[in-house]
Amino acid sequence: MMMKPSSGSGKWIQGGFQAKMDRKEAAQILGLRESSVTRNRIKEAHRRMMIANHPDRGGSPYLASKINEAKDLLDRNTSR
Known part of the structure; x- marks a missing residue:
């Protein structure tokens, strides 16, 4: 699997x-x-990624679950 981060680095993962x-x-x-x-x-990035990858709009349920998992992990480990 290859993903291009939206951070503008231009590098594929x-x-x-x-x-x-x-x-x-x-x-x-x-x-x-x-x-x-x-x-x-985190909130802005999660929203942007879910709009692009939501299963109801043809995205992958697996990728959507990974996006949600990433948001949850970062939320838990980020101070308010």
């Missing part, structure tokens, strides 16, 4: 998902830099 998602992978999935994660950026 190749490979599958890790067995247990970590903060770095979660940030990559949402197109965020790990060092600049805020609750507002």
Whole structure:
């Protein structure tokens, strides 16, 4: 699987998902830099990714679940 992050880096990420998602992978999935994660950026990135990948609009249920998992992981580990 190849994903292009929306962070503007222009680099494609190749490979599958890790067995247990970590903060770095979660940030990559949402197109965020790990060092600049805020609750507002998580919310905006999650919304943008879900609009593009929602199963009701032809997206993959698996990718949608990974996007949600990434949001949840970053939300839990980001201070308000």
